[in-house]
Amino acid sequence: MKLKDVFEKSVQFFKEKKIETARLDAELLISAALKFDRLQIYLKYEQPLSEAEVTACREVVRRRSQGEPVAYILGERGFYGEMFKVGAGVLIPRPETEMIVEEALEFLKTKAEHFTENNPPRILDLGAGTGCIGFSILKNHPTATLISVEKSPEAFSYLKQNQELLGLSDRSQLILADALDAQLSNQLSGPLSGQKFDVIVANPPYIASDDQQTEENVRKFEPASALFAPDAGFSALEQWSSHYQPALNAGGLMLFEMGYTQGLRMQAHFEGLASFANVQVLKDLSGLDRIIKALNN
Template sequence: MKLKEILDKTTAFFKDKKIETARLDAELLLAHGLKLERIQLYLKFDQPMKDDELVILRELVRRRASGEPVAYILGYRDFFKYRFEVSPAVLIPRPETEHIIEEVLSWNSDKEASLGFMDLGCGSGCIGLTLLKEYPQAKLLAVDLSEKALEVASKNAEALGVADRVKFLHADAAQEDVLMSTYMGFVGKNKVDALVSNPPYIAHQDNQVEENVKKFEPNSALYADDNGLALLKSWSRIYGNHLSPSGLMLMEMGMSQGAAMKEHFNSLKIFNEINVVKDLASHDRVIRGVTHG
């Protein structure tokens, strides 16, 4: 059986399984299994498949057909301009989270600024570590309650060459004194220039969450009390007072949480600017606040 035939059959099989990105997933998995770049598949369409290669490919296809996300099968996901290792210990980075990066870049265009970042619930590290790549003089405190998530993030920091500029802290983000003393000790500042976070923000009763997200991704990184708003509100309340003058707070949120979070940010009385950043589908995605200068 030749490569093109395997690719076509896999694509058809995925379509039967109602996988929306059937062709893309098939290409990614075949390229991964054969240790090729995707573009190389098209140069080897007439190449016969060996039995041992077919065994590997069948297992990859079986895993995808069961609903397992492609990123977990491949072991990585590209985010912004960089590649991040992922595992079931961390949420898979999503394109809409890149709005946080874009907002930071818009807020401070000086790439040589010695900024101090804090990333709450850092997971794979995709947000905070991307910011370190974009700002080569910056330092970061990255916090997560999951030791396994921090292991993944630490590997990503090493792979990206920024490990010397990040401090990983295994802690509950509600431990204000612990976080701030660690931040001040590592970053060398007593104020946070920009706080970023993609916290758990899904309501426990939300029935619109995809089955495979619930099945494969870490529930502790998905759900929060108070209709999903609990950590968004408590973390912003705690750390808003630790922001620098004209400091920035960016938190990803659910598509219907913009009004509630804008009202909450207003109630904190620390922000000069407050706005809801929409994603490409025009859904509420990030709450943004800039403190008084």
């Protein structure tokens, strides 16, 4: 069987399965199965495949046809110019989350005169998952330091892999714990006791468990603990921001991703916290509420 036959049959099969990105998914998966880049598919279109190669292609097509995300099959996902290891048990990075990185880097740029070699910017990433937010900030700010907190052992394993792959072990500390664990509270003893941060970022679970807009395959394959939260999705957003606001330096920045219907309540919540000023709801490229941004007095 030739490569073109396997590829075109895969595209058609994905279309029959109502996969909107049928050709792109086929390009990514077939090229990965055959261990070459996407362009080679068309350069080697007439090339015969061995039985082992056909079997490898069939396996990735089978997995995708059952709804498994392409990122899980490939084992990686691009985010803010870097590749992050992903797999079952960790949330797949989304493009809209890059807004947090952009806002954090712009903030650090405007505050550059406040930092020195002995006083570098300090970042806290809550519910870090793959580490895509915190590590992306570090990759683009050569002196910043980071503490990442993640409670899921499965997600933590990817967090550790990405820290090592990106060469950031010397500037980041990883903590396996719930963000609301008393040991981590700034009010009690523990790893974060007495520590202050210039930027606190998070992409917490913010979807209501009964939300009807969540895609079936997202529910099926991605970790519920990273997606869904009690109180119509507001629980982690409100509790994490309340707990960690005292750990923010004067003039520091807090950035949380949220759902597109949560802007009004989150703005009121942040404005109700003691020392936050200049609270803003930022919209994504689709014009939907996406990030809650607040400066500490």
